[in-house]
Amino acid sequence: MLDQHKSNLHCHVLEARDLAPRDISGTSDPFVRIFCNNQTLETSVIKRTRFPRWNEVLEFNLRGIEELEPGDQVINVEVWDWDMVGKNDFLGRVCFPLEPLHRNPAVTGWFRLLPFGNTEEENGGKLGSLRVKVNLSEERILPSVYYQNLIHLLVESVQSPDQEDSSFLDLLEEMSSAESRQEVALKLVKIFLGQGLAVTFLDKLNMREVNRTADPNTLFRSNSLASKSMEQYMKIVGMPFLHEVLRPIISRIFEEKKYVELDPCKIDQSRSRRISFKGSVSEQQIRESSVESMRGYLSDIIDAILGSGEQCPPGMRLCFKQLHKRVEERFPGATNQDVKYAAISGFLFLRFFAPAILTPKLFHLREHHADPRTARTLLLLAKAVQSIGNLGQQIGHGKEQWMSPLHPLIQQSVGRLRDYLDKLIDMESDVECGHTSRTLFHPSVTIKEGFLHKRKAEAVNLVTRFTFKKRYFWLSSQTFSYSKSPDWQVRSSIPIHRICAVERVDENAFQQPNMMQIITQDSEAQGGHIMYIQCKNVNELNQWLSALRKVSLCNQRLLPTYHPGAYRNAHWTCCLQNERAVRGCSRTHLAVTLGDWSDPLDPDAEAQVLFRHLLSVKDILRNNYLEVAECAAVGKPEPIGHNSKTLEGSTPSSPARRLLSVIEDLQKAHQAFERKEREETPNHSQCI
Template sequence: MVRGKLGALRLRVQLAEDRILPSKYYQPLIDLLVESVLCPPEGKEELTALDLLEEICSVDSRQDVATKLVKIFLGQGLVVPLLDYLNAGEASRTTDPNTLFRSNSLASKSMEQFMKVVGMPYLHDVLKAIINRIFEEKKYVELDPCKIELSRTRRISFKSSLSEARIQESSLEVLKGYLRDIVEAIVGSVERCPPTMRVSFKHLHKQVEKCFPGMENQDAKYVAISGFLFLRFFAPAILTPKLFSLREQHADTQTSRTLLLLAKAVQSIGNLGLQVGRGKEQWMEPLHPFILASVGQVKDFLDRLVDVEAENEGREKEPWAPFHPSATIKEGYLNKRRADGLHLVSRFTFKKRYFWLSNETLTYAKSPEWQVRTSIPVQRICAVERVDENAFQQPHMMQITTRDNGGQLLTMYIQCKNVNELNQWLSAVRKATISNEWMLPFCHPGTFRGNRWTCCLQTDRAVRGCSRTHSAVTLGDWSDPLDPDTEAQVIYRQLLLGRDKLREKCVELSRAAATGMEPGHGAPQDTRARSRPAAARLLEVLQDLECAHRAFEDQEQEEEEAAAAQPVPCP
């Protein structure tokens, strides 16, 4: 065996652990945020809680804050008014329409996250088929003469090596074919676009048209929408399908290059061809005629997209969920075994079954086509935990504990293919059960075998679990359920980090009040009077939440000390 020197990998890992309080403690904060949108100030210089939040949060945290804001307002049925408020402020501060929404402002990040949260099923409906075809066909595509590899031409022609020009010609035809399918899928998807997205784009269209009137700015209203829809949604999904759950694995090097070229072209189409010929990549020129010919289709698509009937504009107030309750949110083959019945543990005690998970049921059968299926109501699941490897001498194990009609606990053990699949299933089931009542606080990470638990060696099968259960999930995914308490906690933490800036703002406004002038402006005193309470009330909310956290910490510490004083059975 030839031993070579392995490469080094440097990781930066950050673990964040937070305590989520009951809903009543976050309500004052949510009320302040909602008030910013529903009762906006009359004067432009007046500050709201949302304005202050954007001022004090860092650029690095803006995406996370935007995601939580979008979800909070989705839960309130007010996401379109939120986006209107943020977009109006962004448009009023922008002097050049060419730079509109091109920064990482809270408005642009909120629109970007809004599309991911609300529009991901729509994205899958539009792009998944063509993305799958690109992965399966694995065609060699290259337009840049500096990157063409003549050795790969055998995959194109078995007769002889192809010239550089022939490779470019063949690649151009392949790219145009893919692009034609992508553009046709997008422009033909108006009716499938979520009504909430269409309404938000309609309002954005009107705002930009109002701020930038005149024939010289006639494309601004199109670019504002296509900048979000094409540049921040469709093009990134084409470039990295795995990040948008279009594929389970990243593309190989050859497919990645094809996706990159397609994403570049889609970006140019989204820019309405305004940047065509101005870049350094002149080798993209053969695609320019196709890009320019697609601009008219895109404009017509955007016109139809924002042509929403009046009755649809109220749909954003309907309850929102990323999936229909019965829609499958995860599926695949797993190995299962019930806890009761068998004492012999071997690989034959596990049966390969195909599982489907929705927000209503966890279902399994011998195969996807098998008609006889077993379904477990999600509301009966009361624990989803890992299993120690020594319990079955098998890795990547999880257990799902349910409660039957008689109140008896039943446990099903499941083996996944690898640790990634294990984490994905743990997170998916926990998300589906996040609102379940009577979840178990403790469980056994082992199994009951040989008249005792393998984890704590207790001989009583009904004894309380020896390990705490968990509710942790992989957050930040577009399919995360709405959880106002968790989302408000993130906003609170960001405000807490910027509390010094908030205090400085209060002092600044107080000093301005003494002189009768707004800092940096000539605003009258009534404007100042309405600006100061927003900052002051935010500080009061932060102080109340901080006191509540301390009280819960003290209570938890007392419970841990009391538990530590009790004897624990030795293994």
């Protein structure tokens, strides 16, 4: 039976690929329709594509789901091709039973689309795939004060005057698997960016990695915490830089769609667009044309990258400067002259530029994946850029000798690369942006803005679409204001400190979807005022809900309960109570929930995700680092099967014990919030 406290289900429809063509153009106009708990929701229609990207969240209320037959407790996700005339065409489906979500609240990934018979054989397995994330439980983000001990422990680990004191970072790395290390690295980078210590954090990790590496040829070749953290930092800080450098040439490659092939074994004469009056195009002609195209594309890419030194973000340049210093100190001498260059180019070229060239969509350089012809061109260019990043060390030694026509250009570029890297790190060490701690919201900063439809609760009972007035809203940490248009001089404002609750509204309250309510109170003696707001879609609704909850999280008069319906015709539509001032029949959200809105630098959200990971490995921390140390302290043998990774000096103030204490404190805080919610949640059945 599903947990009654997990009453909402979020289905995040991300994208699809290789959908069946249903239109005469060879594409489709796909949209997704989802059925769950006698509810039906749809995404928007994406025109003329077989690789749509929706990135929309559809939310279902699971109240009463346990009354359905077990076979009906499913999520049915269908993909359809929209047609202006006639019936829509079915493209495929995926079904998820709800019961497994009770044990594993989140399911995400690519799922093969099946016909109605649910067998691939019926359509040869050619219906394509759908990428979705189904999430049953909302994860609570506590107020900032609860994460301060964890943040302090992280900050202390990189600010320690002892450059070799990295035992806490050792713990984080050893307790993160290869699968989870990328997420852990991403959250750590965001947390330290918020603290203004990202470069210091990366320098600490890189120094550990360099000092532990004996062979310079293996430096940063593994997916260590240092490698993953540097990679995530470049993606966060350097994405505008990447777009400025690569977007023009990548766009040209997509538009020209040239047939390029250097491998004689893969040349397909029928795919070349060239026409010869003397007959068909020969393999030699195709190869010569391909070499010419590749040299042109590669030259443009190299010129764009090697001419971008001043465009590179200061934080990245400072990271590379410190990395250059650490490697030079660890591997001195003429024989290791290129090691310091290879360390930087390994990150900048092999983990940043080359992957972006290979898969532009993943780096938001293009909206859609490349077609097979363009993808092959990008693959060859990525190989060449990788060779440059490796300083040409593997040229002539691999199996791909058919790349030899590009070798002179690659060798020439390697010399230019060294000059580029020297100029890249030629900067003052105190240039790093963000040394001061980042505040979540500055009072004068507009956090979110846009058009919404508003309606006051005091309006007439007859609700039509015209009772909702379209207004432009601005949200800051101090006010929630609105006017008729962005340029309108007169604004109405609601002080943030007066907000008591920000909650969703049941669709049947006004027969309108995507609605929320903002409950305000002028003073404790006065009753509350409700403003109803309609958003254009569920994504916008979630973003506004989460943004408003964040700025009002620490208000003094937050309400424990609210009415998800509306007071109409002398009663509440949700619980049928007649008194307008009666206590709410549903609990409010006392904290923001993950998945509603992702602030790129929200330290609380990042700390919560990191805590969730640490909580999952709490037993490993206790068994591998504490119990073994305690046995050693009293002269007992180590427990059988234990991994003796005990950190030296596991005293009450040791990193392992301090980390365990922080995890347990956060766990208790979450439990306290849950108990408080259960105590303040009224019995809904008594209100009906």
